[in-house]
Amino acid sequence: EEGFKAISPAEFFYKNKELAGFSNPARALYQTIRELIENSLDATENYGILPTVKVSIRELEKIPEGGYYEVVVEDNGVGIPPKYVPQAFAQLLFSSKYVLRQSRGMFGLGAKMAVLYAQITTGQPADVIVAPIKSKHIYSFKLKIDIKENKPVILSFSVTSNLHGKHGTLVRLVTLGDWSRAKQRIYEYIKRTAIIAPYAEIGFRDPEGNYILFERVIDKLPPPAREILPHPHGVDIETLKDIIRAKASKPIVETLKESFQGVGETTARRILEEAKIDPGKKSGELTDMEVEVLVKTMKNFKDVKPPRADYLSYLGNEIITAGLNKVFEPEFVYATTRKPSVYEGHAFIVEVGLAYGGKVPLVEKPLVLRYANKIPLLYDEGSDVVIKVLNESIDFSVYEIEFPAPLVILTHICSTKIPYKGVGKEAVADVPEIEKELENAIRDSLRELRSYILRKRKEMEEIEK
Amino acid sequence: EEGFKAISPAEFFYKNKELAGFSNPARALYQTIRELIENSLDATENYGILPTVKVSIRELEKIPEGGYYEVVVEDNGVGIPPKYVPQAFAQLLFSSKYVLRQSRGMFGLGAKMAVLYAQITTGQPADVIVAPIKSKHIYSFKLKIDIKENKPVILSFSVTSNLHGKHGTLVRLVTLGDWSRAKQRIYEYIKRTAIIAPYAEIGFRDPEGNYILFERVIDKLPPPAREILPHPHGVDIETLKDIIRAKASKPIVETLKESFQGVGETTARRILEEAKIDPGKKSGELTDMEVEVLVKTMKNFKDVKPPRADYLSYLGNEIITAGLNKVFEPEFVYATTRKPSVYEGHAFIVEVGLAYGGKVPLVEKPLVLRYANKIPLLYDEGSDVVIKVLNESIDFSVYEIEFPAPLVILTHICSTKIPYKGVGKEAVADVPEIEKELENAIRDSLRELRSYILRKRKEMEEIEK
Numbered sequence: 001e002e003g004f005k006a007i008s009p010a011e012f013f014y015k016n017k018e019l020a021g022f023s024n025p026a027r028a029l030y031q032t033i034r035e036l037i038e039n040s041l042d043a044t045e046n047y048g049i050l051p052t053v054k055v056s057i058r059e060l061e062k063i064p065e066g067g068y069y070e071v072v073v074e075d076n077g078v079g080i081p082p083k084y085v086p087q088a089f090a091q092l093l094f095s096s097k098y099v100l101r102q103s104r105g106m107f108g109l110g111a112k113m114a115v116l117y118a119q120i121t122t123g124q125p126a127d128v129i130v131a132p133i134k135s136k137h138i139y140s141f142k143l144k145i146d147i148k149e150n151k152p153v154i155l156s157f158s159v160t161s162n163l164h165g166k167h168g169t170l171v172r173l174v175t176l177g178d179w180s181r182a183k184q185r186i187y188e189y190i191k192r193t194a195i196i197a198p199y200a201e202i203g204f205r206d207p208e209g210n211y212i213l214f215e216r217v218i219d220k221l222p223p224p225a226r227e228i229l230p231h232p233h234g235v236d237i238e239t240l241k242d243i244i245r246a247k248a249s250k251p252i253v254e255t256l257k258e259s260f261q262g263v264g265e266t267t268a269r270r271i272l273e274e275a276k277i278d279p280g281k282k283s284g285e286l287t288d289m290e291v292e293v294l295v296k297t298m299k300n301f302k303d304v305k306p307p308r309a310d311y312l313s314y315l316g317n318e319i320i321t322a323g324l325n326k327v328f329e330p331e332f333v334y335a336t337t338r339k340p341s342v343y344e345g346h347a348f349i350v351e352v353g354l355a356y357g358g359k360v361p362l363v364e365k366p367l368v369l370r371y372a373n374k375i376p377l378l379y380d381e382g383s384d385v386v387i388k389v390l391n392e393s394i395d396f397s398v399y400e401i402e403f404p405a406p407l408v409i410l411t412h413i414c415s416t417k418i419p420y421k422g423v424g425k426e427a428v429a430d431v432p433e434i435e436k437e438l439e440n441a442i443r444d445s446l447r448e449l450r451s452y453i454l455r456k457r458k459e460m461e462e463i464e465k
Numbered sequence: 466e467e468g469f470k471a472i473s474p475a476e477f478f479y480k481n482k483e484l485a486g487f488s489n490p491a492r493a494l495y496q497t498i499r500e501l502i503e504n505s506l507d508a509t510e511n512y513g514i515l516p517t518v519k520v521s522i523r524e525l526e527k528i529p530e531g532g533y534y535e536v537v538v539e540d541n542g543v544g545i546p547p548k549y550v551p552q553a554f555a556q557l558l559f560s561s562k563y564v565l566r567q568s569r570g571m572f573g574l575g576a577k578m579a580v581l582y583a584q585i586t587t588g589q590p591a592d593v594i595v596a597p598i599k600s601k602h603i604y605s606f607k608l609k610i611d612i613k614e615n616k617p618v619i620l621s622f623s624v625t626s627n628l629h630g631k632h633g634t635l636v637r638l639v640t641l642g643d644w645s646r647a648k649q650r651i652y653e654y655i656k657r658t659a660i661i662a663p664y665a666e667i668g669f670r671d672p673e674g675n676y677i678l679f680e681r682v683i684d685k686l687p688p689p690a691r692e693i694l695p696h697p698h699g700v701d702i703e704t705l706k707d708i709i710r711a712k713a714s715k716p717i718v719e720t721l722k723e724s725f726q727g728v729g730e731t732t733a734r735r736i737l738e739e740a741k742i743d744p745g746k747k748s749g750e751l752t753d754m755e756v757e758v759l760v761k762t763m764k765n766f767k768d769v770k771p772p773r774a775d776y777l778s779y780l781g782n783e784i785i786t787a788g789l790n791k792v793f794e795p796e797f798v799y800a801t802t803r804k805p806s807v808y809e810g811h812a813f814i815v816e817v818g819l820a821y822g823g824k825v826p827l828v829e830k831p832l833v834l835r836y837a838n839k840i841p842l843l844y845d846e847g848s849d850v851v852i853k854v855l856n857e858s859i860d861f862s863v864y865e866i867e868f869p870a871p872l873v874i875l876t877h878i879c880s881t882k883i884p885y886k887g888v889g890k891e892a893v894a895d896v897p898e899i900e901k902e903l904e905n906a907i908r909d910s911l912r913e914l915r916s917y918i919l920r921k922r923k924e925m926e927e928i929e930k
C-alpha cells in the first residue's frame with residue numbers, strides 16, 4: 001500500500017530519459033549517434049587500431065514529431081565477446097569501462113539508452129553484429145530490453161563464419177528523431193571529432209542522401225591510455241573495504257603495496273605506523289575502526305607521489321594546432337598541454353588551443369570548442385567549468401582583445417574520471433583543481449596571443465611611418 | 466576477462482555521486498539537508514498535516530577537508546510503515562513517489578544519497594526513527610547500505626510504545642561536510658522554503674549554536690496535489706504494454722477508459738476505430754503491431770481534453786506576494802498564476818512574482834528566485850530554463866527597466882513531472898512548452914511593472930511642476 005516500490009535502473013532511465021540527454025526527438029537522435037560513435041572510437045583507439053567508422057542515418061517515414069530513422073554505426077574495432085553482447089546493449093549499468101583508465105565511455109549506459117529510446121518510440125529491436133577480433137565467427141543478435149527487470153531479451157541469434165578476418169561491431173537501430181532540428185549539431189559533432197582524431201576515418205551518410213568522408217590524414221595513433229591502480233588520496237571507506245575483502249588473507253602491508261599506485265614497502269609501513277596498525281596483520285582482520293583510521297591516514301599522507309599521468313592519453317600540440325589550422329586557417333595559432341594535476345585521487349591533464357585572425361569569423365565572445373576525454377561537448381555551455389572560467393576569471397582587454405574579435409579557444413580535459421554534471425556528458429563540473437588548471441592554461445595562451453598582437457601592431461606602425 | 470561487469474544503482478551513484486549533487490563536502494552538506502527537508506515537507510503537506518520540521522547540524526570534529534557533522538531532521542509527518550523503512554533509506558531507486566502526483570521527491574534517491582555519503586565518509590550508519598500515523602508503536606532502525614547489492618543492512622531494530630500519539634520521522638546522520646562553505650546556501654534554502662510555505666514551522670539549529678525559528682504564519686494548507694491517470698498524449702509503447710499486462714482479460718475499450726484521463730466511452734471507441742482495433746478484443750490479445758498503431762493514434766488524437774491541472778498544487782497570488790513583501794518590503798509587488806499547460810502528457814502550471822523598489826537591493830541583473838514543485842533551486846542557474854528565457858527573450862528596456870535596478874523575479878513551475886536536468890534537482894530543462902509559458906508570464910508581470918513605473922514617473926513630473 002502507499003505505493004512503495006522499487007524500480008530497475010532501466011525503468012528509472014526510461015521515466016527520466018532527459019537525464020541521459022534524450023529530452024526530445026532531435027536531442028535523442030544526436031545522443032544516439034554520439035553514444036555509438038564514442039563506443040566505436042573507444043573500441044579502436046584504445047586497442048591500437050586505426051579507427052574506421054561508418055555512420056548512416058536513413059529516413060524511413062516523416063511524422064508530425066519528426067521522423068523514424070534507421071541509424072547504423074559500424075566500426076573496425078575489437079568487437080565484443082558474444083556472451084557479453086546482450087548485456088552490453090540491453091542491460092543498463094553494464095560496461096567494460098568501470099576501471100581506472102581514460103576512455104570516452106564511463107557510465108555503462110550510452111548504448112542502452114539508444115536501444116531503449118528506439119524501442120519505446122518504434123517498438124523495434126536493436127540489431128547488433130559483432131566480429132570479435134580473434135574469433136573465426138560473426139555473431140548477430142536482435143535485442144530488446146526487459147525494462148522492468150533491466151535484462152536483455154534475445155529475439156534472435158545466429159552465427160556465421162568470419163571468412164575474411166573482419167573485426168568490429170555494427171549497431172542498427174530504428175528510432176524516432178528529428179533530423180532537421182538535429183542536423184547542424186550532428187554534423188558539428190562529427191567534424192569536431194575529426195578535428196582532433198586525424199588518425200580516424202569517419203564516413204557519414206545523412207537522411208538527405210549526402211555522403212561525407214573525413215579521411216585519415218595521419219597513420220599513427222597517439223599512445224593509448226592505460227589502466228592504473230587507485231591513488232591513496234582518492235580512497236574512501238567503501239573502496240578500502242572492497243580491496244580488503246579481495247585480499248583478506250594477505251598482510252595489510254602487502255595489500256597496500258599491491259592495491260595502490262605510489263605505495264612501496266617504505267610508504268606502506270609508514271602509513272600503517274601512523275595508523276597504529278601492525279603491518280603483518282591479515283587484511284581481513286582489520287576492525288571497522290582500523291579501516292576508518294587507515295582511510296583518514298592515507299587521504300592525508302603527504303609523502304606519496306602525485307597520481308601518475310603518463311597513462312593518460314592527451315592530444316598534444318601537433319594535433320591541436322593542425323586541427324585548428326585546418327578548420328579556421330588562422331593568422332595565429334597556439335597550443336599548450338599542462339603538466340598533470342590531481343583532483344580527488346584522479347590525475348588529469350588540461351590542454352588549450354587558440355586560433356586568431358585569418359579566416360576565423362568575428363565573434364562577440366570567443367568561439368569555444370570544448371572537449372573531455374576526446375569527446376566534443378556541444379550542449380550546456382552555460383553550466384560548464386570552461387565557460388565559468390572565461391566569464392569570471394578572464395579579462396580579455398588585458399590581452400589586447402576587444403570584441404567583436406576573430407578568436408577561437410579549444411579546451412581539452414583528460415582524466416581517469418571526468419566529473420560530468422550529467423549522464424548525457426555535456427558539461428564538466430567546476431571542480432576547483434580543474435578550474436585552476438584551465439585558468440592557467442587559458443591565461444598562458446592569451447599571453448602568447450597578446451605578444452603576437454602587439455608585435456603585429458608594432459609592425460603596422462613601422463610600415464605606416 | 467576484458468573487465469565486463471554489471472554494477473548496482475548504489476555502486477553507480479557511489480562512483481558518480483556528483484551526478485546527485487554530492488560533488489564536494491560543502492555541496493554534500495547542503496544536499497543532505499535539502500533532501501531530508503524535502504522528504505519532511507512531502508510527508509506532511511501532501512497528507513493534510515501542517516508541517517513542523519526541526520533541523521539541527523552539530524559539528525563533531527574539524528578536519529582539513531571541512532568537518533564531521535551530526536545532521537538531524539525530524540518532522541510530524543505520516544511516518545513510514547516499518548517494513549518499508551530499510552528500503553526507503555538504504556536501497557536506491559525505492560520510493561512511494563513513483564506515481565503521477567505532484568511532489569517534491571520523484572527519483573527514489575534523495576534519502577539514500579545522504580545515507581550513502583555519510584557512510585562512505587564516516588563509516589557511520591543512519592538512525593531512522595518512525596512513528597507511523599495510525600500506529601501505537603515507534604520503530605527505531607540503524608541502517609547501512611550494502612553498496613554492491615543495493616540492499617539495506619539492518620544493524621539494529623527496536624520497537625517502543627507510542628504513548629503520546631506522536632507521528633512523524635526522525636533521521637540522524639553523521640557525515641563529512643563543510644559548514645563554513647555551505648552556511649550561506651543552507652540558510653538561503655531554508656529561508657526560501659519558508660517564504661513560500663508560511664503554513665510550515667521550521668526550526669534550525671546550526672553548528673555555531675545559533676537557533677532560528679521560522680514560525681507558522683497561516684494555519685491553512687493549500688489544497689494538496691492529487692494522483693491522476695496518465696494522459697493519452699503522453700503514452701508510449703512500454704507504458705501501454707504495462708497497462709495491457711495489468712488488464713489483460715478486459716476488453717481494450719474498457720482498459721482505455723479505466724487507464725487514461727479524459728477518455729470516456731465515446732473517445733475510447735473513436736480511438737479504437739481509427740486504430741482499426743475491435744473494441745471488444747481482450748487487451749492481452751492485442752498484437753505488437755496493434756499496440757504500436759494504438760500508441761500512435763492516441764498520441765495524435767486531437768479530441769481529448771487537455772491534461773487536468775486541478776490536481777496540481779500551485780502557490781497562488783496570496784502566498785507569492787506575501788512572501789515577497791515579507792522579505793523585500795518592495796514598493797511594487799505583483800504575482801500571476803498561468804492557466805495550466807501541457808508537455809509530453811504532463812500538465813504544468815507556471816507562476817511568476819515580481820518585487821520592485823522599496824528595500825529591494827540594486828542589482829546588475831534581476832535577482833531570480835527559482836522554484837519547482839515548491840523546492841527552491843539555488844545552483845546551476847546558468848543552465849536553467851528561467852535564466853535562458855530572461856537572457857534570450859526579455860529586453861528589459863522595453864519595460865522601462867534600466868540596470869542597475871531594484872528588481873526581484875520569483876518563478877515557480879509545478880507539474881506531475883519536473884524535467885530536471887540532473888538528479889540533484891538544481892536546473893530545469895528548456896522544454897519548449899515550459900519555456901513559452903515562462904516567457905508569457907514574465908512579460909505579463911513586466912508589463913504590470915512598466916505601468917507602475919510610468920505612472921510613478923508621471924506623478925513625479927506632476928510634483929516637479
Ligand SMILES: Nc1ncnc2c1ncn2[C@@H]1O[C@H](COP(=O)(O)OP(=O)(O)OP(=O)(O)O)[C@@H](O)[C@H]1O
Pocket residue numbers: 035039040043075077078079080088089094095096097104105106107108109110111112168169
Ligand atoms: N562498438 C563497440 N565495440 C566494442 N565494444 C562496444 C561497442 N559498443 C559498446 N561496446 C561495449 O559495450 C559496453 C557498453 O556500452 P555503453 O555505451 O552502454 O557503456 P560505456 O561505453 O561503457 O559507458 P557510457 O555509458 O559512458 O557510454 C562498453 O563498455 C563496451 O564494452
Ligand SMILES: Nc1ncnc2c1ncn2[C@@H]1O[C@H](COP(=O)(O)OP(=O)(O)OP(=O)(O)O)[C@@H](O)[C@H]1O
Pocket residue numbers: 500504505508540542543544545553554559560561562569570571572573574575576577633634
Ligand atoms: N521524512 C519522511 N517521512 C515520510 N516518508 C519519508 C520520509 N523520508 C523519506 N520517506 C519515504 O522514503 C522514500 C524515499 O525517499 P527518497 O528521498 O530517497 O526518495 P523520494 O523522496 O521518493 O525521491 P527523491 O530522490 O526525488 O527525493 C520516499 O518516497 C518516502 O516514501
Ligand SMILES: [Mg+2]
Pocket residue numbers: 035038039105106109110111
Ligand atoms: Mg558508451
Ligand SMILES: [Mg+2]
Pocket residue numbers: 500503504570571574575576
Ligand atoms: Mg526525497
